Amino acid sequence: MTRFTIVLLLNSETRQEAEDFRPKIAEFQQILPENIEFILAHRAFSIDSSNSTSSNDFGLSNIEKYHEIVNSMKNTTYRLEFERILKEKCLRNLAKSTGIYKIMLADDADDLGRLTLAQLCLGRGGSLSSLVSVFDKRTSSSLIFIRPLREISKKEISLVNQLQEYKSIDFPANFSKIPNSSIQKLTDDFVNILEGEKFYSTINTVLSTAGKIHNLSENFKNICKFCEIENCSDCLCETCQQIQIDCSLLNLVQFS
Numbered sequence: 001m002t003r004f005t006i007v008l009l010l011n012s013e014t015r016q017e018a019e020d021f022r023p024k025i026a027e028f029q030q031i032l033p034e035n036i037e038f039i040l041a042h043r044a045f046s047i048d049s050s051n052s053t054s055s056n057d058f059g060l061s062n063i064e065k066y067h068e069i070v071n072s073m074k075n076t077t078y079r080l081e082f083e084r085i086l087k088e089k090c091l092r093n094l095a096k097s098t099g100i101y102k103i104m105l106a107d108d109a110d111d112l113g114r115l116t117l118a119q120l121c122l123g124r125g126g127s128l129s130s131l132v133s134v135f136d137k138r139t140s141s142s143l144i145f146i147r148p149l150r151e152i153s154k155k156e157i158s159l160v161n162q163l164q165e166y167k168s169i170d171f172p173a174n175f176s177k178i179p180n181s182s183i184q185k186l187t188d189d190f191v192n193i194l195e196g197e198k199f200y201s202t203i204n205t206v207l208s209t210a211g212k213i214h215n216l217s218e219n220f221k222n223i224c225k226f227c228e229i230e231n232c233s234d235c236l237c238e239t240c241q242q243i244q245i246d247c248s249l250l251n252l253v254q255f256s
């Protein structure tokens with residue numbers, strides 16, 4: 001029988017901020033079918049050293065350590081990429097811990113278009129199709145990421161919610177802006193400028209092009225041990241080697 005679980009994945013600064021979400025979850029559960037489980041998790045679950053199989057804390061006890069590691073990085077571009085990879089690792093740990101093998105992500109076309117351009121700038125052009133495709137089975141494990149909103153923009157989602165009159169519950173999310181002095185900020189500004197000049201199909205064009213670029217090698221032995229995206233001759237791809245240099249508090253190879 002198929003079992004559904006909704007994960008609320010947080011990036012809060014403190015455990016108390018994370019715990020403050022529990023009443024909202026209880027409110028949300030009232031409008032969902034009873035057999036749907038809800039998990040409150042933090043990205044700090046990515047650095048869980050207990051092999052993730054026994055912990056049911058889902059990172060909440062590691063929040064301080066997680067932010068200490070992330071904030072130790074000086075280069076904003078690498079820090080943002082590091083956080084993105086840790087988010088994926090957190091989901092992999094969650095899958096391992098709960099026995100889930102298919103995860104649907106909430107990334108929409110706007111998110112993925114910007115991610116595509118940022119990854120191109122980080123030198124991952126040859127491997128990015130799996131990062132932005134509907135089905136993402138990147139490693140030899142049985143876990144699959146699914147992106148059902150890949151072709152749908154934020155505006156379209158908002159319009160459907162409005163027309164269908166879906167009941168909304170506000171989560172007090174802290175949507176932080178992309179920091180300046182980063183490649184991610186530059187690519188975000190680039191897309192915003194194009195859309196401001198009425199090039200509305202920029203995101204669709206970027207995504208459809210990205211979907212056609214595939215890495216010829218499917219040899220999982222050569223895949224980067226940390227990001228699990230790029231093929232490399234060493235343990236870490238070039239981007240992850242730079243992240244390792246910037247993040248002295250974590251040995252990425254051992255951590256992987």
Ligand SMILES: [Zn+2]
Pocket residue numbers: 224225226227228229230236237238239240241
């Ligand atoms: Zn890598």
